[in-house]
Amino acid sequence: MEDSKPTIVLVHGALTDASVWAAVIAQLQLQNYRVLAPALPMRGLHSDTDYLDSFLASIKGSVVLVGHSYAGSVISSQPRRAGQIRALVYVSAFQPDTNESAGELNERFPGSKLGPDTLAFLPTPTGTDLYLKTECFHEVYAGDLSAATVAIMAATQRPVDSTAMEETLQGQPAWRNIPSWAVVTTDDLSIPPAAQRFMAARAQSTVREVKASHAVPVSHPHEVVNCIVEAASAR
Template sequence: MTTNQPSIVLVHGALTDASVWHGVIGRLLSRGYPVLAPAMPMRGLASDVAYLRSFLETVDGPVVIAGHSYGGSVISDPAALTPAVRALVFVAAFQQDENETAGELNYKFPGSKLTPETTVTRPYPGGQDMYLRAENFAEVYAADLDPGTAAVLAAAQHAIDPDALGETLSGPATWRSLPSWALVSAADHSIPTEAQRFMAERAGSTVVEIDTAHAAPVAFPAETADLIESAVRGSR
């Protein structure tokens, strides 16, 4: 068991909550790492960034942070991170740059099945929440999970205000100044695989590519945990 290690903070993305990390968390805890997986509001990029920053300010010592899906946009924003963050891990995630949006990145290359036909919006006070339609969830998000698990994820979605996908970063992307690792999902119908490859190469990330759909932390928790541990080691 490891000791005196940095805290690992896991940031979930849109359409799932922190439970997407459960298999990863168990493995990292068994290796002695302190792990935290906050519940993100998903009401806007700037507000999610502010929320994460306030959360990180309560964490003592060095931090390695991982983001899944839209969580990658959040950890790409310099306003989200404290000086304690030593490394970034992007898991089937946006590696958003300054002056671009997650929405444009998602459609920069063909292949995303996250479309008006597969999604539904529901109003909340002050905005709209976007969900994947239950009948499309497995195909778009979790094609390599067993149908029962995919159905549970579909029923328990954490929606996002789609306006968040049209917001830009507050400054130069964090991956321009911090070392980064990326898990590229090679069978992704949410964020196209070619988009993930493009973003990881641009960032100079250390890349592991796995033949998996978008719910990579659920389908491949051991490999995801191993990549995060590689980031811990590489950030020393």
């Protein structure tokens, strides 16, 4: 493996776990990248940011930090190890600015089908977990995947604490000082394409549009990998 290559850190979002990156990981490893995909606790934006910072502390050398969906908010939170991060890649993801939350950004633009009719809330000893109703998973999250794949993803959801979606980003967002790329998914019914384009333009991200659902790491891994490699190769 070439020493000059950064480690690729893939951070999953809400309603999925690190397995959402399986095909992306396989393709990156074939190109001799070291790839790590931590499991986010998804208990809150600030606690998830602290968790990711502690994970990055275990890695030697530079990294390209990739976030899908809700994880875009996590990688946008100003990391204590900002000097380690070569680039940020947002994959159908939130790119909040100071004092913005994922929930507010998703409601600012029309087109999302995440809402009271499609979401389920489960009380837990520490809060309330948010799930996507099984019967809604295909339409809202993974419209370009097979019924068999959707059934597995819906059954293995990793929930997010509902308050995490309302926590606002504190301090200056990381994308102000770190080069960023954005995979914008044009058939997305979870985060509206208009919201993705707005956030990417504001962050001056290099944009790559893909005709895909929110589950783009699964349905179009090659396009996601191309964007990550482009970010990793930039100087």
